[in-house]
Amino acid sequence: MNLNLFRRSFADKRTSLAFYAAGVILYSIFILLIWPSIRNSALSQIWNSYPENLKKAFGASINYASFDGFLTLEYLSNIWVIVMAVFSIGTGAASLAGEIEKGTMEVLLAQPISRRAVVVSRFLYYAAALLMLIAATLVPIAAGSPIVSGNISYPGLLAVGLLAFLFFAAIGSYTFMFSAMFNSRGMAVSVAAGVIIFSYALNLLAKFNDTVNRFNFLSLFNYFDPYRFLHGASIAWGDLAVLAGIIAACLAAAVIWFERRDIAV
Amino acid sequence: MPRTNHAIACRELTKFYGRQRGIENLNLAVRKGEIFGFLGPNGAGKTTTIRLLMGMLKPTAGDASIMGMDSWRDSVNIKLKVGNIPGDVSLYEQMRVHDLLDYVDRFRPGPDRLRDELSHRLDLDMKKKVKSLSRGNRQKVAILIALMHDPEILILDEPTLGLDPLMQQEFYAILAEFKERGRSIFLSSHILSEVERSCDRVGIVKQGRLVDVRAIEDLRKNKIRHMDVAFREPVATAEFESLPAVLSVERLNRHLRITIRGEVDPLIKQIARHEVLDLTFTQPSLEDFFLSFYGPEPSNSGER
Numbered sequence: 389m390n391l392n393l394f395r396r397s398f399a400d401k402r403t404s405l406a407f408y409a410a411g412v413i414l415y416s417i418f419i420l421l422i423w424p425s426i427r428n429s430a431l432s433q434i435w436n437s438y439p440e441n442l443k444k445a446f447g448a449s450i451n452y453a454s455f456d457g458f459l460t461l462e463y464l465s466n467i468w469v470i471v472m473a474v475f476s477i478g479t480g481a482a483s484l485a486g487e488i489e490k491g492t493m494e495v496l497l498a499q500p501i502s503r504r505a506v507v508v509s510r511f512l513y514y515a516a517a518l519l520m521l522i523a524a525t526l527v528p529i530a531a532g533s534p535i536v537s538g539n540i541s542y543p544g545l546l547a548v549g550l551l552a553f554l555f556f557a558a559i560g561s562y563t564f565m566f567s568a569m570f571n572s573r574g575m576a577v578s579v580a581a582g583v584i585i586f587s588y589a590l591n592l593l594a595k596f597n598d599t600v601n602r603f604n605f606l607s608l609f610n611y612f613d614p615y616r617f618l619h620g621a622s623i624a625w626g627d628l629a630v631l632a633g634i635i636a637a638c639l640a641a642a643v644i645w646f647e648r649r650d651i652a653v
Numbered sequence: 654m655p656r657t658n659h660a661i662a663c664r665e666l667t668k669f670y671g672r673q674r675g676i677e678n679l680n681l682a683v684r685k686g687e688i689f690g691f692l693g694p695n696g697a698g699k700t701t702t703i704r705l706l707m708g709m710l711k712p713t714a715g716d717a718s719i720m721g722m723d724s725w726r727d728s729v730n731i732k733l734k735v736g737n738i739p740g741d742v743s744l745y746e747q748m749r750v751h752d753l754l755d756y757v758d759r760f761r762p763g764p765d766r767l768r769d770e771l772s773h774r775l776d777l778d779m780k781k782k783v784k785s786l787s788r789g790n791r792q793k794v795a796i797l798i799a800l801m802h803d804p805e806i807l808i809l810d811e812p813t814l815g816l817d818p819l820m821q822q823e824f825y826a827i828l829a830e831f832k833e834r835g836r837s838i839f840l841s842s843h844i845l846s847e848v849e850r851s852c853d854r855v856g857i858v859k860q861g862r863l864v865d866v867r868a869i870e871d872l873r874k875n876k877i878r879h880m881d882v883a884f885r886e887p888v889a890t891a892e893f894e895s896l897p898a899v900l901s902v903e904r905l906n907r908h909l910r911i912t913i914r915g916e917v918d919p920l921i922k923q924i925a926r927h928e929v930l931d932l933t934f935t936q937p938s939l940e941d942f943f944l945s946f947y948g949p950e951p952s953n954s955g956e957r
Contacts, residue, residue, distance in 0.1 A: 392756065491742070491743025494704075495745075498739065499757060500729050502729050652704060
């Protein structure tokens with residue numbers, strides 16, 4: 389890892405990182421603020437009255453009337469996934485392909501730094517920024533939940549943090565792999581976004597069709613069940629191992645590809 | 654791994670982009686302490702060669718070495734010793750100049766001992782953001798990045814692009830000082846006068862192939878130039894046509910266009926016998942130059 393490049397990545401992205409952090413903090417506070425009115429409303433009965441298939445799509449076992457259920461359904465399994473996936477794909481695509489496209493990679497690689505160090509330093513910046521955003525999401529929830537009488541398991545919240553880190557880092561790592569392959573940021577974004585959309589669609593269809601369900605192991609979302617971690621505080625080590633394996637494999641592929649490719653627009 | 658006492662050496666260096674030729678079978682050696690010009694029209698393969706030397710591209714065949722180290726495999730070690738100005742340089746737009754130079758500096762162990770002197774000589778405002786700089790000032794930043802560590806070898810792709818004539822003069826003076834300190838310089842250009850002014854030897858590349866390597870004196874002597882002379886009184890063309898270096902004389906009223914290759918002294922002495930109203934001695938264009946040395950260029954040149 390090259391510390392200079394790692395630090396510079398933070399300095400370059402501090403504004404956008406601050407916006408992402410502000411966004412997730414505000415949304416966490418928003419979730420906390422609306423929880424008391426949801427808890428006392430009839431919304432949970434409405435949720436229970438939804439058709440089974442619809443509930444299946446969002447997670448049939450989730451109890452909307454509980455704070456962790458509400459948190460999962462209204463934040464952790466939808467808008468938060470979108471925001472963090474956008475951050476992961478955007479950062480991964482800009483880190484290598486974006487610099488090649490802009491021409492600045494030629495200036496960077498004219499310095500005594502190996503291509504491997506470029507990939508690893510950029511990925512570690514992304515991983516550190518990801519950790520910060522996950523903390524920015526979960527710490528306000530942990531701190532604010534007693535105030536709004538939202539029962540939540542702190543070990544469960546910590547476990548969700550670990551799961552989220554590996555899940556989003558898996559998205560980031562395959563985006564880095566595409567970023568190492570392509571000359572254009574747009575191409576890396578498109579392919580990485582295509583993978584996540586395919587993954588989501590596969591996971592959704594798998595809930596309704598047994599044949600499709602046999603292939604659900606191919607979907608990243610098959611390994612992302614925050615409610616299970618939050619509610620039961622039981623860690624699905626197998627899921628975490630799969631996500632860690634994806635990260636290691638994609639990062640290795642990114643390094644190997646980037647070390648062998650031509651750098652020229 | 655190629656081992657050589659030369660600063661830069663290429664052996665059968667070849668790069669194809671798919672079926673498109675970048676450079677083919679390039680054999681070249683740059684001596685330590687010389688300024689070597691790499692001259693060719695746009696698309697001849699100059700930038701490809703420089704990118705191969707800098708380890709940005711992997712050779713399709715052959716190899717390149719810098720101070721005996723392989724350009725592709727030993728790229729990191731090479732860059733400790735090399736300063737590079739890429740062609741059509743792109744910089745980090747959001748950074749201030751001094752921040753960018755600090756950032757680049759931290760990749761190297763040694764001090765950037767020429768930074769203050771060069772920034773002063775190039776008249777560069779260090780506090781400005783890169784995105785607000787003109788084309789010429791961006792080129793100055795690229796020059797500073799390449800030169801501020803006083804590297805042993807400079808690899809420069811069209812280094813004066815965008816610089817005004819005064820800054821070009823200053824840049825050539827800086828290059829001359831590098832040469833005095835024993836530094837080796839590889840400089841690509843499509844401007845003949847630039848190469849002539851600064852280089853010891855020149856390699857001429859055309860359509861992806863090195864067609865010649867000459868000492869700059871040899872080049873000077875043998876290139877075709879045009880002299881336009883206006884006389885007060887009519888002068889017979891014959892007295893110039895008989896001179897040894899004169900190739901042709903055209904008359905345009907009282908104005909003669911004399912085409913010459915070689916020693917200019919006899920011609921100047923002959924002109925001085927008459928009253929001269931005006932005289933211009935134009936440098937040949939690169940097209941003229943190629944025409945005079947290597948015959949007409951085919952129109953189809955798609956190489957990079």
